[in-house]
Amino acid sequence: MAVSYMDYTSPNAQFTYDLKNNNIFTKDSRNLINALGIQQLNTLGNVSLLDIYLSTGNVVEPHIHQNASELVYCISGAAVVSLINPFTKQLLNFPIAPGQVANIPQGWWHYEIATVDNTHLLAIFDAPVPEVILGSDLLRLTPASVYAHTYCLDEATWKAAVAPITNSVFIGPPVGCANNQVAGAAAAPQHAGYHHGQTAGAMAGPSNAGVPYPQQPYAHREHPAYGYPQFPGSGPHGGWGYGHYNG
Template identity: 60%
Template sequence: MTDPYVEYKRPDLQYFFDLNTNRLKTRNAENFINRLGRDNLNTLGNVSLLDIYLSRGRVVEPHYHQNASELVYCIAGSAMVSLINPFTNQLTTVTITPGQVANIPQGWWHWEVALEDQTHLLAIFDAPYPEYIFGSDLLTKTPIEVLAHTYCLDPALLRKALEPLHNETIVIGPTDECLQKSTQQQQQQQVNAHHYYPQGQYYYGHPNY
């Protein structure tokens, strides 16, 4: 059935598009998302998609789609898909592997976490354009004073905590800078542990046991 919103007599009809040329977000060479909508391929009906590549532990940040339901199909690797039912406030988490799908109804808050390196997901939408509102934008667009007052939080601490989000919409988290900082902190903790408990000075984790 033809789509009533597509003019099939126009002279510039398009039947092919390369998703690799339309990047929604690049975190690094292993973590990125390509996008397809009717603005890229003008013969599309009510369908659009995101082509998602993730390494282990990377997250498509919490978000919702205001215009469409989403069907997440796992091509390679595995992912944990979590969603919150707005009618019951119940959190549901499912794990998908190649050939399996997870369905997110329109407007439901959700996120995806890669459980393996080289995870490849295809997110399919029942709308000509994939629209989205990301959690990092909600946090940064809401005034600090409103968040602090509403939830009884220290505004100075909240401003400091949210400061890394003001530079970009995260989309794929954690950021490389965050992971690098976390690795450095772990390495420093190991150095400190070795300094306080040098080899031969403890047994079963207790000094001079």
Template identity: 40%
Template structure:
């Protein structure tokens, strides 16, 4: 692996990158996330960028980054960001538009929901390859019996409620065709 200084001294130095060549997640042609990490662009030693596009009613699901802080910078539209402070147990909510930012410290739950028809934000991370832990993965992998033992909820009812979450969501809600496929045409569990 070459260091950034080695790369900067290379005769084949390239300081340009097209994020469209690296799709992190795509729900549809209006709701998607592009990424640029050190894997795609080695000169980024301790930096990564995600370019997020959302339409009204779509959200980047609740998640946290175990190895990176995140700074979200609004480019277009309007969004609601929520960050859960684990120290004070407060849910901090911000309605933001360009050129505002929201900071999510490493390990803190957060999410973003588009309020406008077209929203674009840039998420900047202080790690060359930020990890993401998704709430949909937690909900579908923790056995309902664990929730029953810890929180006193009915495991069978919870399993039925969580049944549609059968994969990582990243951008929600699922499309109508995806919902029909997952829970049936009647929309009943």
């Protein structure tokens, strides 16, 4: 149990909270994230959570939590939790259904894809507020010239490929994406056959060893206390630093 210096006799001590009051990201009515951290419930110890709603084919984008491990619990629907083991260089895919969990160690690259509509996940962290490094930020904020030079890529081709990523994505594909139907249709059959611990060769590319894993990631600086960027239009419950995205 985390050491707490909270005055539990204080009239300001909070013991309940409605997560709907801290919506940190909304793509649409079926794809959104609510959050609970110590800024919302001041009697919390070393724990926090994300309340995640997804429809088929929607993805909590690839990311890492540099200060927390994550336990993903499926409340309803179904999803595949995918992670890269940095020691074996394997991409592992874990389908979860109601009552099942998948664990992501601290600092591991991972993402979640809903395989049916009305999927509801609970992500539980062993930190009062987990920090995050998003794949979309790594792609859009690292200069194209650096990627081209480091990996021997054509700079113009790379720049054109990542040009649509103008903001942090959080839940993809973004609204208006021309590949939305493809992503939604492909997500379920691609993941349906995966077994626990199986390496997904098709999704990992020619070699799992070639999948990038950020060893020295940068941290968000827009909201350093929480590790999340602040977006225009974010509400008064900005303890997690997320804003609202509506396309």
